[in-house]
Amino acid sequence: MKKIEERLSRLEELAERIKESDLPLEDAVAVFEEGIKLAKGLERDLEKIEGKVEILLSRPQENADRPELELFEEESES
Numbered sequence: 001m002k003k004i005e006e007r008l009s010r011l012e013e014l015a016e017r018i019k020e021s022d023l024p025l026e027d028a029v030a031v032f033e034e035g036i037k038l039a040k041g042l043e044r045d046l047e048k049i050e051g052k053v054e055i056l057l058s059r060p061q062e063n064a065d066r067p068e069l070e071l072f073e074e075e076s077e078s
Contacts, residue, residue, distance in 0.1 A: 004045060011038045 002010075014035040018028055 004042065007038050007042055011035055011042070014038070 014031050017023065018031045018035070023031070
């Protein structure tokens with residue numbers, strides 16, 4: 001799978017290409033189809049990333065908010 005940045009760059013190239021007035025209709029349809037596939041794939045990937053971020057933000061912090069309950073450190077018995 002290509003990186004998101006690479007696919008976004010390709011999608012931008014396709015958007016510029018489809019604006020060309022001399023692009024034959026068949027080529028325009030092919031460019032449009034590739035763009036739609038890229039856009040849908042990127043949307044799925046972004047939804048996955050959003051889900052991961054939400055999980056990370058809702059996860060309780062480890063040890064940072066827990067009060068220290070022990071008054072003395074446990075000493076190892078010798």
